Amino acid sequence: MHEGSMPGTSPVKNANRREFLKTSSAAAVGVGLAAQFSLARQAHAAENDDTIRIALVGCGGRGTGAIQDSLQANQRVKLIAMADAFGDRLNSSLDQLMRNGKIAPMIDVPEDRRFVGLDAYQKALATDCDLVILATPPGFRPIHFEAAVSANKHVFMEKPVATDAPGVRRVLAAVEESKKKNLGVGVGLQRRHHGGYIETIKRLQDGAIGDIIAARVYWNGGPPWVHRRSELKQQYGRDLSEMEYQLRNWYYFVWLCGDNIVEQHIHNLDVINWLKGAYPVKANGMGGSQVRRGPDYGQIYDHHCVEFEYADGTRMFSQCRQTEGCWSSISEHAHGSKGYADISGHEIFADGSKPSWQFPRGRRQRDYEQEHADLIASIRAGSPLNEGEYGAKSTMTAILGRMCTYSGQVLSWDDALASTVSYLPTELDFQAQPPVTPGADGMYAVPMPGITKVI
Amino acid sequence: MNSNVDSRSQYFLLAIGFFLFALPGTIVAETASTAATTPPVPLVPVPHSSAASEQEMTPYTEIVVGAEAKFDMLPIPGGKFTMGSPESEPGRKPDEGPQHEVAVEPFWMGKYEVAWDAFEEYTMKMNAHRRKVLSQPATPNDKLADAIAHPTPPYTDMSFDMGKDGRPAIAMTHYAARMYCKWLSTKTGRYYRLPTEAEWEYACRAGTKTAYSFGDDPAKLGEYAWYFENADGKYHKLGAKKPNPWGLYDMHGNVCEWVLDQYDPDYYQKFAGKVSNNPFAATSKMYPHVARGGHWDDDDPAMLRCAARRSSDQEWKQQDPQLPQSVWYYTDAPWVGFRVVRPLREPTAEEKQKIWDEGLDAEGEGARIAYPEAVVEK
Numbered sequence: 001m002h003e004g005s006m007p008g009t010s011p012v013k014n015a016n017r018r019e020f021l022k023t024s025s026a027a028a029v030g031v032g033l034a035a036q037f038s039l040a041r042q043a044h045a046a047e048n049d050d051t052i053r054i055a056l057v058g059c060g061g062r063g064t065g066a067i068q069d070s071l072q073a074n075q076r077v078k079l080i081a082m083a084d085a086f087g088d089r090l091n092s093s094l095d096q097l098m099r100n101g102k103i104a105p106m107i108d109v110p111e112d113r114r115f116v117g118l119d120a121y122q123k124a125l126a127t128d129c130d131l132v133i134l135a136t137p138p139g140f141r142p143i144h145f146e147a148a149v150s151a152n153k154h155v156f157m158e159k160p161v162a163t164d165a166p167g168v169r170r171v172l173a174a175v176e177e178s179k180k181k182n183l184g185v186g187v188g189l190q191r192r193h194h195g196g197y198i199e200t201i202k203r204l205q206d207g208a209i210g211d212i213i214a215a216r217v218y219w220n221g222g223p224p225w226v227h228r229r230s231e232l233k234q235q236y237g238r239d240l241s242e243m244e245y246q247l248r249n250w251y252y253f254v255w256l257c258g259d260n261i262v263e264q265h266i267h268n269l270d271v272i273n274w275l276k277g278a279y280p281v282k283a284n285g286m287g288g289s290q291v292r293r294g295p296d297y298g299q300i301y302d303h304h305c306v307e308f309e310y311a312d313g314t315r316m317f318s319q320c321r322q323t324e325g326c327w328s329s330i331s332e333h334a335h336g337s338k339g340y341a342d343i344s345g346h347e348i349f350a351d352g353s354k355p356s357w358q359f360p361r362g363r364r365q366r367d368y369e370q371e372h373a374d375l376i377a378s379i380r381a382g383s384p385l386n387e388g389e390y391g392a393k394s395t396m397t398a399i400l401g402r403m404c405t406y407s408g409q410v411l412s413w414d415d416a417l418a419s420t421v422s423y424l425p426t427e428l429d430f431q432a433q434p435p436v437t438p439g440a441d442g443m444y445a446v447p448m449p450g451i452t453k454v455i
Numbered sequence: 456m457n458s459n460v461d462s463r464s465q466y467f468l469l470a471i472g473f474f475l476f477a478l479p480g481t482i483v484a485e486t487a488s489t490a491a492t493t494p495p496v497p498l499v500p501v502p503h504s505s506a507a508s509e510q511e512m513t514p515y516t517e518i519v520v521g522a523e524a525k526f527d528m529l530p531i532p533g534g535k536f537t538m539g540s541p542e543s544e545p546g547r548k549p550d551e552g553p554q555h556e557v558a559v560e561p562f563w564m565g566k567y568e569v570a571w572d573a574f575e576e577y578t579m580k581m582n583a584h585r586r587k588v589l590s591q592p593a594t595p596n597d598k599l600a601d602a603i604a605h606p607t608p609p610y611t612d613m614s615f616d617m618g619k620d621g622r623p624a625i626a627m628t629h630y631a632a633r634m635y636c637k638w639l640s641t642k643t644g645r646y647y648r649l650p651t652e653a654e655w656e657y658a659c660r661a662g663t664k665t666a667y668s669f670g671d672d673p674a675k676l677g678e679y680a681w682y683f684e685n686a687d688g689k690y691h692k693l694g695a696k697k698p699n700p701w702g703l704y705d706m707h708g709n710v711c712e713w714v715l716d717q718y719d720p721d722y723y724q725k726f727a728g729k730v731s732n733n734p735f736a737a738t739s740k741m742y743p744h745v746a747r748g749g750h751w752d753d754d755d756p757a758m759l760r761c762a763a764r765r766s767s768d769q770e771w772k773q774q775d776p777q778l779p780q781s782v783w784y785y786t787d788a789p790w791v792g793f794r795v796v797r798p799l800r801e802p803t804a805e806e807k808q809k810i811w812d813e814g815l816d817a818e819g820e821g822a823r824i825a826y827p828e829a830v831v832e833k
Contacts, residue, residue: 061777061778061779062776064778068778069776093778096779097778220612221612222579222608224608324580324584329616330612330616345616345688361688361752364773368774
C-alpha cells in the first residue's frame with residue numbers, strides 16, 4: 001500500500017525495475033562508470049524506474065549519518081524502511097532526517113515500515129528494498145550481513161564487520177555468496193573513496209618512495225561517549241535489563257564493539273593493508289585499561305600498541321588510545337627505501353624535507369558521500385562493487401591486534417582467523433543473559449595479558 | 456543622533472531578526488525579569504588582576520585552577536576609532552563600510568589566541584578528570600563550572616595532527632567558544648567573554664589606520680602573521696611572529712578569531728555619520744557569525760586585514776559523520792579559534808547570562824545539556 005505514495009510506480013513496474021537493477025548491461029564493462037550509467041539510462045529509463053529503495057538497519061548517529069550521506073550523494077534513491085532495536089532511536093533518527101529539507105522528499109517510511117526489536121532487521125529485509133545499510137553495533141554485523149545476502153539485497157555495511165574470528169569467517173563466507181549473486185557490498189572504510197588517499201596510495205604503490213619498509217598508524221584521541229546505567233535509568237524511568245544496558249552502552253563491551261582497536265583503529269590499519277595489497281601474517285602487542293576504569297566502562301582497554309608483520313617483512317607499528325589530555329593523532333605514515341609519506345596528509349617526501357608530491361589543497365573530499373555514490377553507480381552499471389573481502393580482512397587485522405594485546409602472545413594470522421573463541425551471546429533477547437555480566441562490585445572482568453585466552 | 460546607540464537605549468531590528476544593545480552598559484527591564492538566577496561565583500584571586508579604574512589596569516596572568524594552564528591578559532584602554540575600511544583600500548569588500556566612529560570601553564584582552572591546554576580543561580573535561588584521578592576535592596567554583604554544558608566527545612582528533620602544545624585551539628563552534636567563556640568565568644570568578652567585533656577591530660588596529668596594524672604593505676605580512684605563504688599548511692605556536700603596537704600577537708593570521716557578533720553585511724550602514732558606543736549584533740540564529748583576522752590557510756593577504764570580515768557557514772561542519780551533527784565542532788574549519796576579553800566594567804549577572812546564552816535555542820538540541828560526570832562519578 002506504500003506504492004500509493006510513489007507516483008508512477010506500480011508493482012508491475014517495480015518488477016521490471018528490479019530486473020533492471022540485477023541484470024543491467026554487461027556490455028558496458030570497460031567504460032567509465034558515469035558513461036555506463038548514462039548508457040544504461042538511455043537504454044532503460046523510458047520503460048523502467050531505476051529508483052533504488054534502501055532500508056536502514058541501525059538508526060544511531062552513524063546509521064542516520066550514513067543514510068543521509070547516501071541520499072545526498074545519489075539521485076533516484078529512496079529510504080523506504082528503518083529498523084532498530086529501540087523505538088526511541090528509530091524515531092529520533094527519522095525526525096532528524098526529515099529536518100533536512102534536501103533529503104526529506106526521498107524518505108518514505110510510513111509506520112508499517114518502521115521495525116523495532118532485536119529481530120527488526122529481518123522485517124526490514126522482508127520489504128521490497130534493493131539495498132540495506134547495516135549500521136548497528138558491529139557485533140550484529142555477521143548475522144545481519146548473512147541475512148541480507150540470503151535475501152538477495154545489495155549491502156552497505158559500516159565497519160568493522162565483526163567483533164570476533166568466527167564472525168569474520170561468517171562474513172567471508174557470505175561475501176563469496178554475494179559475489180555469486182552479483183550483489184553490491186560496500187564497507188564504510190571511506191578513506192578508500194577519498195581522492196587524496198587514492199592518489200597517494202597509487203603513487204606509493206608505483207614506487208614513489210621505493211620499497212615500503214615500515215608503516216606507522218595512529219588513532220590516538222579522547223574517550224568516546226558513555227551511557228551510564230544511572231543516567232539510562234533516569235532517562236527511561238526504570239531499571240534496564242543487563243542486555244538492554246549493554247546494547248545502550250555498547251561501546252564498552254567486546255561482543256558488541258570489538259574494543260577501540262577494532263571499532264576505530266581499523267580505519268588506519270586498513271590503509272596500510274590497502275597500500276601493501278596484503279594482510280599481516282603475525283603480530284604482537286600490549287595494551288590495557290590504565291586510565292578509564294569504572295562500572296560504566298565495561299571490559300575494553302583504553303590503549304593498545306601493536307607491531308604487525310607482513311609476509312615480506314614489512315612492519316606496521318600501530319597505536320590507539322582513548323585518553324583525554326594526551327598527544328592526539330589520527331594518521332597513517334609509510335617509510336620506504338627512498339623516502340617517506342604522510343599518507344593521511346596526502347604528501348610524499350622522496351627528496352628530503354620538502355614534499356616531492358602533494359595532493360592539491362582546497363579540493364574538498366566528501367568521502368562519506370563518495371562511498372555511497374560509488375556503490376550506487378556500480379550497481380546501476382551492472383558491475384557492483386564488492387568491498388566485503390577487504391572489509392572482513394581489515395576487521396580481522398584489528399581483531400588479531402586485539403588478540404595480541406589481550407593475551408600478551410605473538411599470534412599468527414592463520415591461528416587467529418581459525419580461533420573458535422566467540423563473544424556473541426547464544427540467545428538474543430532483552431531478557432537473556434549477555435555473554436559478560438558484572439561482578440558484585442558492579443565491575444566487569446577486563447582481559448588480562450598472560451591469562452586471557454583468545455584462540 | 457548619538458542617542459540612537461547610546462548606552463541607555465536599545466532598539467530592535469525585528470525585520471532582520473537581531474537587535475543591538477549597548478555593551479556592557481545597561482540592559483534594563485526586558486532581561487532582568489527573564490534571566491535565570493545564577494548562584495554567586497566566588498572570586499579566585501590571581502595577582503594584578505583587579506582594577507577599580509582604567510588607570511589601575513595592568514597585565515596579569517590568568518590561572519585555570521587545578522590545571523597547569525595559564526594565559527596572559529593585557530589591558531586595552533578605552534577610546535574611539537574609525538571602524539571599517541575606506542573604499543580605496545585594496546581587497547576591501549562592501550561589508551567593511553561605511554567607515555564610522557566607534558567608542559569602546561576599557562577591557563583586558565588575551566595576549567594570544569586561546570591555547571589547547573586551557574581550552575581542553577573545559578572541552579575534554581580535563582579539569583574534572585584530573586580531580587577524579589588524583590582524588591582532589593571540588594572547589595565551590597569547580598562544582599558550579601561542572602554544571603555548565605560541556606562538549607560531547609569529538610569524533611576525531613580536533614587538532615588534525617597539527618600539534619597542540621603551545622598552539623591555538625581550533626575548530627570549535629561559536630557556541631562552544633561562548634560556553635568556554637562561561638566556564639572560564641565560573642572557574643575564575645572573573646567575567647570573560649568573546650570580544651565584540653568592534654572591540655576586536657579596535658584592538659587589532661591598536662591606534663593605526665592602515666590596512667594592517669604594521670602599515671599597508673602586504674609584503675611585510677610574513678613578519679607578523681602565519682598565512683598560506685609561510686604557514687606550510689598548518690597553524691603555528693602562539694606568539695612566534697611580531698606583535699601589534701599594543702603587544703597582541705597573531706591578530707593577523709594563524710587562526711581567525713570568533714567575535715561575539717552575528718554577521719550582517721549591512722550592519723555598518725546603521726552607523727553612518729554617527730558615533731556608536733560599544734556596538735554589538737546579538738545572536739539570534741546559528742549562522743552566520745563573524746570571525747576576524749584571517750588564518751594560516753588564507754592565500755589572499757586581504758583576508759588578514761584589520762577590517763576584513765568573515766562569516767561562518769554550515770559547510771564548516773560538512774564532514775561531521777554523525778547525525779545530528781555536533782553543536783560543538785567544526786570538522787571543516789581547522790583554522791578558526793578565538794581569544795577572550797574581560798571588560799573593566801563588570802556587567803550585572805543578568806547581562807552576563809545574556810551575553811553567554813543569547814540565542815542558544817538557535818543552536819539546536821543538545822545545546823543546553825549539563826555535564827553530569829562530576830556528580831555521578833565516584
